[in-house]
Amino acid sequence: MVPSTYFKYLFVGLIGFLAGIWFLSGSTSDRILAMESAPCTEPLSYTIGEIDSRFGIDRDGVKQRMETAAEVWSGAMERPMAVHKPGDDADVTVHFVYDERQELVDGELRFRERIKTEQSLLDQMQKEHKQERGEFERRSQEYVQFAERTTEKLDELNEWVKETNEAGGFMPEDVETFDERKSDVEQRQQRVLDERRALDELAAEINREQERINKKIEENNDRIDEYNEEFAGSTRFTKATFQRIGSGGVIRVNQFMTRREISLLLAHELGHAFGLDHVSNPRSIMHSQMGGQQYYPTLELTREDKDAIQNLCN
Numbered sequence: 355m356v357p358s359t360y361f362k363y364l365f366v367g368l369i370g371f372l373a374g375i376w377f378l379s380g381s382t383s384d385r386i387l388a389m390e391s392a393p394c395t396e397p398l399s400y401t402i403g404e405i406d407s408r409f410g411i412d413r414d415g416v417k418q419r420m421e422t423a424a425e426v427w428s429g430a431m432e433r434p435m436a437v438h439k440p441g442d443d444a445d446v447t448v449h450f451v452y453d454e455r456q457e458l459v460d461g462e463l464r465f466r467e468r469i470k471t472e473q474s475l476l477d478q479m480q481k482e483h484k485q486e487r488g489e490f491e492r493r494s495q496e497y498v499q500f501a502e503r504t505t506e507k508l509d510e511l512n513e514w515v516k517e518t519n520e521a522g523g524f525m526p527e528d529v530e531t532f533d534e535r536k537s538d539v540e541q542r543q544q545r546v547l548d549e550r551r552a553l554d555e556l557a558a559e560i561n562r563e564q565e566r567i568n569k570k571i572e573e574n575n576d577r578i579d580e581y582n583e584e585f586a587g588s589t590r591f592t593k594a595t596f597q598r599i600g601s602g603g604v605i606r607v608n609q610f611m612t613r614r615e616i617s618l619l620l621a622h623e624l625g626h627a628f629g630l631d632h633v634s635n636p637r638s639i640m641h642s643q644m645g646g647q648q649y650y651p652t653l654e655l656t657r658e659d660k661d662a663i664q665n666l667c668n
Contacts, residue, residue, distance in 0.1 A: 394667035398446060398627060399439035400424075403604075406452035411613070419613065420448060423621035426639070426653050427628070430660045431667065436624060445602040446627050448620070453608055463611070465581050472577065476570050483563050490556050497549045504542040511535050593644075594619040596626040603627050618649045625659070629666055633658040 400420060402413050417438060424436035436446075514535070518528055593609040605623045610616050618639065625640045636646035638656040648654040 397434040398436040398624075399444040400436055400446040400448060400605075400624075400627075401439055401441060401444035403447040403449040405450040408452045409450050409610075411450070411616070415613070416448065416450065416616075419616040420620050420624075422617040422653060423624050426621055426655050427624065427663060430655055430663050435628070435663075446596075446605060446624075447602075448605045448607070450607045462581075469574070469577055469581065472570075472574055476567070476574060479563070479567050479570065483560070483567060486556075486560055486563065490553070490560055493549070493556070494553060497546070497553060500542070500549070501546045504539065504546055507535075507542060508539050511539055594623050596623040598627075614649055614653075615644075617653050618644065618647055621653060625663070628663065630662050633662055635659075 402416050402420070405411065405413060405416055420436075421438070424434075427435040439445075511532075515532065518524055524532065594605065594607045597604050597606070605620065605627065607616065607619055607623075610619060621639050622644075630640050632642040633640045633656075635641060635656050635658040636643065637648060638658045639647055639653070640659050640662060641647070
């Protein structure tokens with residue numbers, strides 16, 4: 355399979371990923387020749403062959419995906435179309451062959467995981483930064499209110515001193531009151547100065563953190579550009595093929611992105627094993643390109659897929 359679209363992104367505080375579209379392929383024109391006995395008169399038998407361990411999937415996992423692929427065709431015909439048959443005399447053998455194609459996919463998946471991890475870190479940084487800004491705004495409001503109240507107390511003290519002097523001057527008890535009120539105002543003024551310095555330091559740290567976030571955003575965008583250049587723009591290879599051999603054949607899977615995609619690949623190549631050619635509907639399993647098919651949460655045939663298998667066998 356080869357990509358027919360580019361990986362695209364939009365970065366505004368988050369990164370989105372759009373899966374690439376790939377070509378699905380059979381082998382030669384032999385793939386359109388229906389086998390004489392299967393699947394129209396009896397189920398096509400298949401066995402699980404070699405599975406390279408680097409794919410990270412075992413025989414049971416492949417068997418489960420093959421069963422899913424077979425079920426969609428069986429459902430269209432309302433009878434078994436393909437069954438598992440251990441041994442060497444099955445009609446079709448399924449191999450998972452690891453080569454440079456899957457190495458490319460694995461590298462792409464690691465790159466995506468790196469982007470995802472970096473984005474998670476950036477999201478956390480932005481979350482903490484938002485909390486810090488909220489705390490700064492709260493403290494700033496409290497600072498303004500306290501500073502205004504301190505100014506009011508100073509004005510009240512000056513007014514009291516003026517009134518006391520006009521009334522004949524300070525008595526001994528007035529001096530004690532003045533000292534207490536003066537001390538309270540001075541303590542409040544010192545608190546205003548201390549809080550102002552603390553807020554200035556917090557504002558500077560918030561600004562520095564914003565600069566770090568902006569730099570991180572630029573790095574993430576550069577990393578996505580690197581991803582596009584290294585992966586999305588490169589020529590891709592066939593993901594899976596069916597090759598007819600005598601009255602049977604071989605399905606080879608060389609590349610996949612997700613486990614669910616395996617079922618789609620197998621269903622497509624199994625269609626070729628039945629004798630089906632490609633169909634025109636982009637949403638069809640038997641379309642020549644992968645991208646528009648419905649395989650989540652379940653793998654589904656289109657009307658064109660069903661017509662193709664029913665026309666073949668009726």
